[in-house]
Amino acid sequence: MTSNSTAKTLVKTFLRTPHSLKTKFQAKQLLAQFLQTQPYSPSSTSILISVYSNFNLLHPSLFLFNSLNSPPLLAWKSIIKCYANSGHFLNSLTCFVQMRSFGIYPDPNMFPFVLKACVFLKNLRLGESIHGCVIRLGLDFDLFTGNALLNMYAKFQSLQPNGGHKVFAFNVFDGMPKCDELCGTSAQEKGASIIQLDRMTKVLEMMPKRDVVSWNTVIAGNAQNGMYEEALRMVREMGNANMKPDSFTLSSVLPIFAEYVDVIKGKEIHGYAIRHWFDSDCYIASSLIDMYANCARIEDSCSVFNLLSKRDDISWNSIIAACVQNGVFDEGLKLFRQMLTAEVKPRDVTFSSIMPACAYLTTLHLGKQLHGYIIRGGFNDNMFIASSLVDMYAKCGNIKAARWIFNQMEHHDMVSWTAIIMGHAGLTEEAWRYFNSMSRNHGIKPGLEHYAAMADLLGRAGKLEEAYEFIGSMHTASTGSIWSTLLSACRVHKNLELAEKVANEIYKVDPENVGAYVLMSNMYAAARRWKDAAKMRIFMKKKGIRKEPACSWIEVKNRVHTFISGDKSHPLYDRIFEALKDLLEQIEREGYIPDTNEDFHDVDEEQKKYIIFSHSERLALAFGIISTPAGTTIRIAKNIRVCVDCHTAIKLISKVVQREIIVRDNSRFHHFKDGKCSCRDYW
DNA sequence: ATAGGGTTAG
Incomplete structure (x- = not known):
């Protein structure tokens, strides 16, 4: 009896001041005390549920909720919130519908949760009927509800054009929900989708009060739907309404300048971010990294990343993708390793960002390691990752593995089809079969x-x-x-x-x-x-x-050396020339006969031999051979196709110097080893 | 006696 009364006093104190509970542990302790105070009233139970839902403790909340015969509004609100915050959107909506069937009227601060659930479940129709409910109850003047409605129409605009998503047939005023899946989007719905942004604008116009969030929501809505000018116009309008862009605004605007490849405007935003102390914000930083990368300013991407004190998975992914997109493959791989060392878990997109680097560098062993990581991480049923694996194996010359993964895939996208068709170098019959069966x-x-x-x-x-x-x-x-x-x-x-x-x-x-x-x-x-x-x-x-002049480049000791055909300006040109002559003698002993047919200069054969002899890729190759230790793999990039004669010559050179030589031209890679090339002369 | 709670970005 005494312990019961002590518990009662304790519980009473806490229920009067529920905010004094600071930790989940304290909240759980309170439940133990509370259960001793039988009988307990629905109102105190509801307060306790709201305490648990604030801590996002779903199970204790549900336990208490189920003990109530006719839960009061607070209990419903708390449970709807708790379901939504723990990702149980369907349950959240079911609760809302049940509450309506009990004849209880919702209050304004419950709509943001319910509308969010509609967005997650991609259920526009339910969202619309909830919007109707908002209007009927006269709650459309509430700022937060208005913002949530703006968000919903913004998101549905970007969802709709894809079509085909699952829609739950679901009526708020029916009582219990029906979960029939209506697959596909009807023509009527598609027509309606065009006007979602108009609806968003209409909601905005009807709102008696707008805050920064309202503006950010409509700006993001326009930006994500490709309405760039409208988004920028709204930024100005926001300024006219005396509201300053914040970090949310900037991270919606930056992708626009990335898309426009407008580094000047992008830099202005960067400056604004620095002045307002937003530049250490993860969201801003990754948009900046993307923007600079899209403008081919990879150094700027790197400096943004380097200055970032806290990095999340997306900042890592942005910088890795930035490197790979800009052809800085080694750096991309280095950063990927650093990311793993920093114990940041890669996302699925990380693998599809990094895989092209393996494909490009034709580092099969690294690709295989990544494949192992993908299997261990359970990412192997992801279509994008599987496609990038097919591409990587195909480019690295392991057609068997590429085909195996391709065949394992349940669905194929464009990337995997292209990779598998491209990968079967020379196997035209097989490619035809894939092409036709596609x-x-x-x-x-x-x-x-x-x-x-x-x-x-x-x-x-x-x-x-x-x-x-x-x-x-x-x-x-x-x-x-x-x-x-x-x-x-x-x-x-x-x-x-x-x-x-x-x-x-x-x-x-x-x-x-x-x-x-x-x-x-x-x-x-x-x-x-x-x-x-x-x-x-x-x-x-x-x-x-x-x-366009033919140009090749090679990286030696972290410096890129560029060579143009016939160019004698390199400081080591004399040594390069000697090496080239030496190599020519060696491959002539192997049976090399210069194929001067491809040269279009109207000069005699001996001169032609020397013109071919100083093609940019050969200069780069000779330089690579004399400036790296024996046995080092040599990687050369070229802006246009390798000519037939150089291809023949490099095959032989790979044999005489016993090195692997990888040449990437504008259309494909060539992996030379022991006198053979991975393209099997199909190029 | 009574309130509070919620919304936006890469």
Whole structure:
């Protein structure tokens, strides 16, 4: 009896001042005391439920809630909140509907939770009926409810165009919910989706009071739906209403300037962020990293990242993606390792960000390690990750593994289809099978990238006429770039007649295509049709088209060395020249005969030999050989395709110097080892 | 005696 009365006093004190409870532990202790004070009233039970729901303790809340016969408003509110905050959105809504069926009227501060649940469940119809409920109860003047409505219409705009999401048929005024899934979005709903932003604006206009959150919500809503100018207009309007942009505003605005590739405006925002102490904010920092990366300012991305004192998974992911997108693959991999060391768990997107780096560097062992990590982390059923794995294995030359993962996948996206078709170098039959089964058995309409991949494949396999007809029969309009792949194939396989036909197609769809003119001029030269070659060049000059100089670069001891064809300006040029001569002698002993047909200069054979001899990739290669220890793998990048002769030469060089040489040109990588190349001469 | 609680970004 005495202990009961002590408990009663204690409980009474706490229920009078529920905020004095500071920890979950204290809250749990209170429950033990409370249970001794039988009988307890519904109102004190409700207060206790609200205490638990504030700590997000779902189970004690439910335990108490279920003990009530007719729960008062506070109990309903608390339980709806607790369900929503712990991710049980459907339960939260079910509770709301039940409460209505008990004839209890909701109060304003419950709507933000319920509307949030509708957004998470992607249920626009229910959201709309709740909006109706808000209006009927005359609660649409509440600031928080208004903000939640703004958010809902903003989110539904960005959800709708995709269509096909699950909609729960669900009526607030029916009593219990029906969870029939209506798959797909009707035409009527799609039509309605176009006006969601208008609805958002209408809600905003009706709001008697707006705060920073209201503005941030509509700005983000417009920005995320591609309405960039409208978003920026609203930022100005917000300023006119005497409200200052905060970190939320900036992180919605920065992606717009990233999209516009407007580094000037982006930097202005950066300056504003620094002046207002927002630059250490994780959200701002990752938007800045993305923005700078999109503007090809990777150094600025890095400095933002380096100055960040607290980094979360998204800041790490942003900087890794920034490096990989800008071709700084080694740095991307280094950061990925640092991320793991810092015990930050990678997200699914992290893997699809980092995998292209493995694919590019053709570091199969690292790709395999990542694959292991993916399996251990349970990410292997993620379509994006699986696609990037297919691509990585295909690019690293392990077609077997690529195909195995591809076959394991339940659904295939564009990336995996492209990767698998591109990956089967030379296996045209197989690629045809995949290409055909794509539309026939999987209902995926081939896109431009698949046509391009197929055309490229056929061309590289020397099936030029087949490729020509294939491109001509495309369902989508052909582009200059797709014909260009075939034109390069014509050059490799020395089919001038077809090349002229292909070039004419390019002139039709893409008259500004520099590559086509250059290639044709080169092919005429190779066929010793000097007049035609000159005609081509005069034509280019007239049109003001200039050839992009061939350029290769190599990283040695953290410095990038760039070489242009025939360039003698490198400080070590003399030694490079000696090395080149030495290499030439060695590969000639292996049977190398210079293939000067590809050179378009009208000079004698001996001179031609030297022009080819100083192609940019060879300068870079010779420099790499003399400035790195024996056996080191050499990685070279080139802005345009490697020529046939250099390809042959580098194969032999890889044999005589016993090194792996990786050359990445603008269309693919070449992995040279022991006199062979991974492309198996299909390029 | 009575209130409070909730909304936005990468």
